[in-house]
Amino acid sequence: MMLSMEGVHAHYGHIHALRGIDVEVQVGEIVTLIGANGAGKSTLMMSLFGSPKATAGRIVFDGEDITRVPTHEIARRGIALVPEGRHIFPRMTVIENLQLGTVHADAANYEADIARMFAMFPILEERQAQRAGTLSGGEQQMLAIGRALMSRPKLLLLDEPSLGLAPIYIRRIFQIVKELNRNHGMTILLVEQNANQALRVADRGYVLQHGEITLAGTGAELLASPEVRAAYLEGG
Ligand code: ATP
Numbered sequence: 001m002m003l004s005m006e007g008v009h010a011h012y013g014h015i016h017a018l019r020g021i022d023v024e025v026q027v028g029e030i031v032t033l034i035g036a037n038g039a040g041k042s043t044l045m046m047s048l049f050g051s052p053k054a055t056a057g058r059i060v061f062d063g064e065d066i067t068r069v070p071t072h073e074i075a076r077r078g079i080a081l082v083p084e085g086r087h088i089f090p091r092m093t094v095i096e097n098l099q100l101g102t103v104h105a106d107a108a109n110y111e112a113d114i115a116r117m118f119a120m121f122p123i124l125e126e127r128q129a130q131r132a133g134t135l136s137g138g139e140q141q142m143l144a145i146g147r148a149l150m151s152r153p154k155l156l157l158l159d160e161p162s163l164g165l166a167p168i169y170i171r172r173i174f175q176i177v178k179e180l181n182r183n184h185g186m187t188i189l190l191v192e193q194n195a196n197q198a199l200r201v202a203d204r205g206y207v208l209q210h211g212e213i214t215l216a217g218t219g220a221e222l223l224a225s226p227e228v229r230a231a232y233l234e235g236g
Pocket residue numbers: 012015017035036037038039040041042043044
């Protein structure tokens with residue numbers, strides 16, 4: 001088991017954003033969380049880093065209870081987050097952005113890690129000296145993913161990676177998610193508005209509504225579920 005959340009609650013002041021979340025991610029899986037705006041998907045991911053802190057329940061990562069572990073220590077233990085909106089540093093070059101991802105890694109492995117990123121994302125090698133802000137949205141998303149991978153995480157969290165991208169890049173991002181998993185054995189927790197594509201690449205998925213898991217199943221089961229079809233697939 002890579003990650004398990006057991007009865008996790010979290011609050012923002014008076015807002016009860018997570019209401020008893022049970023989620024599991026096995027080693028080597030792609031698991032997706034789908035749900036409407038405001039359902040609590042980003043909050044669930046952030047709660048793994050203790051922001052907001054779980055007010056009840058337990059989070060176990062890689063065999064250890066991390067519920068009360070400080071944020072910086074969680075990154076060091078092997079969870080990396082690609083936040084919604086990418087948050088690359090636009091005035092820094094592509095390679096400088098990647099270098100920022102190495103803070104938790106062994107410096108001796110730096111060259112190998114950069115070579116790995118360039119092999120995975122050749123466009124980043126071509127553009128390595130260019131300011132990141134001049135890349136297209138899809139290229140910036142690849143850079144954000146590459147930066148997260150520089151820390152050699154065991155679990156990669158992707159928050160809305162396809163949001164706001166041109167269709168050609170949306171396809172490419174889902175391909176990358178699949179390749180990372182199949183070819184590099186990366187375990188991935190994926191939050192997506194694009195439920196259709198997310199459920200197609202995912203081994204399993206959870207539907208989140210008002211801070212609660214209302215449905216869980218394999219990607220195929222959720223794709224076929226009338227509830228999911230009505231709420232997240234048809235016309236969307
Ligand atoms: P989106 O796709 O719009 O990001 P989401 O499913 O990720 O939606 P969250 O962003 O996790 O939803 O929000 C869950 C609930 O918590 C919402 O009611 C939201 O208004 C509230 N919320 C989120 N962040 C904060 C915050 N920093 N302070 C107070 N309330 C917040």
